[in-house]
Amino acid sequence: MARTVITNIDYLVTVDPGRRIIRDGALVIQGDRITAVGKTAEIKVQASDDIIEGRGKLALPGVFDTHVHNAQQLGRSCGDEAWSGPERLFRRLWVVEAHMDKGDALCAARLAQVEMIRAGTTCFADPGSYFAAETAQAAKESGMRGMIARTVFDMGTTVMGNLPKGFFEPTEDALARADEMVAEFDGSLDGRLKAWFSMRVPVACSDDLLRRLCKLAEKRGVGIIGHACENRDEVIASHLKYGMGDIARLEKLGLLAPNLLLLHMGWIDPKELHMLQKRDVKISLAPSASMHQAMGNISHGKAPEMLELGLALSLGSDSAMSSNYLDAIRQAFLIVGGLHEARLDPKVLRPEVAVEMLTIGGARCMLWDKDLGSLEVGKKADITLLDTMRPEWQPVHNPIANLIYCAHGGCADTVIVDGKVLMRGGKVLTLNEHDLYEEAADRAKSLIKRAGLEDTVASIWPMH
Numbered sequence: 001m002a003r004t005v006i007t008n009i010d011y012l013v014t015v016d017p018g019r020r021i022i023r024d025g026a027l028v029i030q031g032d033r034i035t036a037v038g039k040t041a042e043i044k045v046q047a048s049d050d051i052i053e054g055r056g057k058l059a060l061p062g063v064f065d066t067h068v069h070n071a072q073q074l075g076r077s078c079g080d081e082a083w084s085g086p087e088r089l090f091r092r093l094w095v096v097e098a099h100m101d102k103g104d105a106l107c108a109a110r111l112a113q114v115e116m117i118r119a120g121t122t123c124f125a126d127p128g129s130y131f132a133a134e135t136a137q138a139a140k141e142s143g144m145r146g147m148i149a150r151t152v153f154d155m156g157t158t159v160m161g162n163l164p165k166g167f168f169e170p171t172e173d174a175l176a177r178a179d180e181m182v183a184e185f186d187g188s189l190d191g192r193l194k195a196w197f198s199m200r201v202p203v204a205c206s207d208d209l210l211r212r213l214c215k216l217a218e219k220r221g222v223g224i225i226g227h228a229c230e231n232r233d234e235v236i237a238s239h240l241k242y243g244m245g246d247i248a249r250l251e252k253l254g255l256l257a258p259n260l261l262l263l264h265m266g267w268i269d270p271k272e273l274h275m276l277q278k279r280d281v282k283i284s285l286a287p288s289a290s291m292h293q294a295m296g297n298i299s300h301g302k303a304p305e306m307l308e309l310g311l312a313l314s315l316g317s318d319s320a321m322s323s324n325y326l327d328a329i330r331q332a333f334l335i336v337g338g339l340h341e342a343r344l345d346p347k348v349l350r351p352e353v354a355v356e357m358l359t360i361g362g363a364r365c366m367l368w369d370k371d372l373g374s375l376e377v378g379k380k381a382d383i384t385l386l387d388t389m390r391p392e393w394q395p396v397h398n399p400i401a402n403l404i405y406c407a408h409g410g411c412a413d414t415v416i417v418d419g420k421v422l423m424r425g426g427k428v429l430t431l432n433e434h435d436l437y438e439e440a441a442d443r444a445k446s447l448i449k450r451a452g453l454e455d456t457v458a459s460i461w462p463m464h
């Protein structure tokens, strides 16, 4: 079988149990697996090998972005300056999604995935839309690894507001369609794609729907992904309607479990933290969405306490309408820097912990850590190579400090998923970027017009 060998890697950051960083390292890939990791001098190169030059590069286990709304990519900036969480969700984000067709959704997902590949991301988790099949199609084309989910909303009217027409379904229909989607896509694309159930926003899901969603996930042996404790409005809404916050409600309904991945979590009641620990619930933080949307998830959140309890934490970019970019490495700086600021403590979150969130933490959150999250023999060959021959990387005293405090996803040079090269030397090999950008511009213009959000996104400075 033909091999791909990456040689002369300046810093091979393994994130293995010993957290070794190998200088002048090399990696051998055969099929979709890593078959050797070591010093370049120890690896025998064969004439038939495809050699990737690692000089001037840092190798990381493929980067995870565990909160990405593929379908929202064409609505970039449509959530800006919304005056509250409900205003953003009910009058901006969901209005855009409700006006999309399948062509828009496929284009949006392709664009989201190109943005992620260019940021060095190999694996995404999508919290759900009505276009899971289009996101799967884009993953088939882009070569990315990921997890998709189908939205299930069965409440048209909530304490926070009314959902757009056509954006919710009877409970039976919502469950049946989500189950069909999981049956069709889980484990597809040679195992590159997972399909989970979505509990998108708890306040728009009835108790009956959530209880049955939990049973279906158990039956199919998959996980559930959903937003929770996202902002103050949502916590108040849950208390008004159910007399308790999201976590206590999910515990009561039986959803808290090791296969539940909860997003944001900035407004968790400290008294509920022990429930997450007891059930081994997984967490994805979204620092840029919180900062952009004034959600208070960093200043009010409990990330250091969650880490102390041994919970699996990862990072998510959220979406082009919330964040507004998909770059997990930038998220890593924001959570570290944001917590230093909020806690007035420059050691409250170490850069090494942020690298774990990007890699092995992401794998744990997606129940994929047996195969992914570190560069070790036998694991899947998902690898991110960052170019260090750039001014923001020089000089390198401590590569981990540079990665978190100085770098960004735009330093990604080569991205490999399942042993296949998706980007090499800064060139995306799987999608046609030029054509995609043209199509996206046309579709986005028409979509925003149909959604009635042209004024919302218009520049306040005159354009001539």
Ligand SMILES: [Zn+2]
Binding pocket: 067, 069, 127, 227, 263, 318, 319
């Ligand atoms: Zn989200």
